[in-house]
Amino acid sequence: MADTKKIKFDLRTYMMIIALVSIWIIFSFTTGGDFLTARNISNLFRQSVFTSMLAIGMVMVIIMGHIDLSVGSLVGLTGGVVAILDVWQGMNPIMSIGITLLLGLILGLWNGWWTAYGNVPSFIVTLGGLLIFRGVLVGITGGTTIGPMSDLFYYFGKGYLSDTIGIIFAVLVGLAIIIIQLKSRRDKLKYDFEVLPLKFEILKIVVSVALLVTFILIFNAYRGIPIPLMVLTVFLAIFTFITNKTTFGRYIYAIGGNSDAAKLSGIDIKKITLTVFMLNGLMAAIGGIFLTSRLSAASVAAGNSAELDAIASCVIGGASLAGGIGKVGGAVVGAIVMASLDNGMSLMNVENFWQSIIKGLILILAVWVDIYTKNKKSAA
Template sequence: MQREGNKNMKESKFKFNIDVKTYMMIIALVAIWIIFTVITGGSFLTARNISNLFRQSVFTSMLAIGMVMVIILGEIDLSVGSIVGLTGGIIAIFDVWLDMEPVLAILITLAVGILLGLWNGWWVAYKKVPSFIVTLGGMLIFRGILIGITKGTTIGPMSGLFRYLGKDYLPDYVGIILGILGAIFIIFNQYKTRKDKLKYDFEILPLKLEIVKTIFFVLLIVLFVLIMNSYHGIPVPLVLLLILMIIFIYITRNTVFGRHIYAIGGNKEAAQLSGINITKITLLVFMLNGLMASIGGILLTSRLNAASVAAGQNAELDAIAACVIGGASLMGGIGSVGGAIIGAIVMASLDNGMSLLNVPMFWQSIVKGLVLITAVWVDISSKKKGKVV
């Protein structure tokens, strides 16, 4: 009886404490889509354009997954664009010049990405060199190596597997199966999360709102699959992104390693005093960031069907912008994988919509820069208001 009373109190209390900021970027994304749909006369929300939009966002999202962990840690990585270019060049050399088995080539390239992340992490974690300087140097070093090993030439075309990874679509029936699995996962996850919160006396949504929320997410999955299947199907790169997103959301939310990342970014001194191995965590985060950059390099090379010395230039800026727009704080301790991906989709939406309107490139850069500054300003302003209150 007492437990039920506590449950009702927590539910009623939650009604007055809904955090609007959590949903702010989703609201902003929907607003952007509505605006572009109206301006383009409905062209923006066609199945073909939505499919292209998500394909465009995959690359930045891949980098943002790794980058957001670095930012939560309180560090920065300016070398991911060069890691993308270098690993993309390596996979092209293996495939085109050496005719290596594709799976083996992918595994070696992923290992190279991890080693490049290890290089950055070693300097930051063990030698205490600021990550800004280490990764700025890495950006120059890795780009130089790329130019050297490729002799400044474009390498292509790629073999069949890579074209499949970069450009192909899943059959409609596979998309339906994945949609069903996704809906089951959402329902199970919502149920388990609610059960765990009740177990530890955390605040929960009223049951009716919880059901509405679950139905909303299931309907989103159904709508997404229908839209994708009405064009060519779900893009293969998007499926890879969704798998990695689930994995890293679990890592950051439900593992000791993930909690340690937040603890270090929130207060490094307190984390050290509590016994957290800051050196080890920092090294691992940079290695994971290198891994994600190498996956991004493989997918970019596969999508372009060739590797070039210019591949990945300024990609680190897009990744950082996606994380910040998605709610990550450059001071560390705040951010999420889901938010970073939403930030990447926001940026891709701006690029896509302005391209449909034939907006000059310089205006696209100006708009994205203004959006980034505004996102940081809103974050800082909300924190100041919180302190005043």
């Protein structure tokens, strides 16, 4: 009986991945197989990188019980700044990126300070930031489009890695998956935590590695691994480690779960809140650099409504707007779900208004499932 409970829990953890695969199968049939071609899968993942970058930062804010409505404007502003430095000022691309990342941290600090130390609700602070950052962007660019970007940015936004590097990456990540999973199991057993039966643990590892190899082969069948996807993978690993394996990450969950209890236990809530908003600003700046690189230009419309896609990705990926629940990996899967819906419906020539309606309904359904599950647990 105990084993059955563990298996059910594991299935719930990967329910969003199951839903994603189902969406792909449906679109594969409705598009006559065009959806699952190597070219489209490569483009799909490259398109999902932008929202994924924002979702990684946003999910930590949501776990703490806050929200950030300024992310889209922050993307536009940082993208405009990096374009001004690169195109108008002719600055070294590395220095341009460094200054833009610093700006993202500062703007995140602005949001975090007002929220943590000014005691202004994050909704109001970031709503103000949405207007302020967009206004500054229009002011410094004069409302003009700035481009084209230099070669390094083109490579960052649209480049691909060679097949050989892709194979090396698959081997290294595959080994990492095996080592991490087995070490995690050993640590849990050491402290008498519940674990999956060994045969299911092995099955999970085999499936994970098989999926990794499959995707690498798909990417190599087109042009190789997209560089933006590789960058996203690095940040996904970093922030997954931060949220799951560090004291700082545990504090984020503790504050979102019960801020009063977290305060009584000695957690510096204001400092953690400030830091999380700074990290969110950093990820928004990275998103702004990536978007500008992909488009090879910056415009005043860049990042419009991006915050809504980021929030939707987090919620679809399992984060609770009430705080205390959510995972970085889930947010990225949610972003891929959003990109899959956009991509699949575009291939089917679904009109834009229907695409918005369908995505909105899916978002409401995701929140309803979260609330329904919680209510069911409470009743039990």
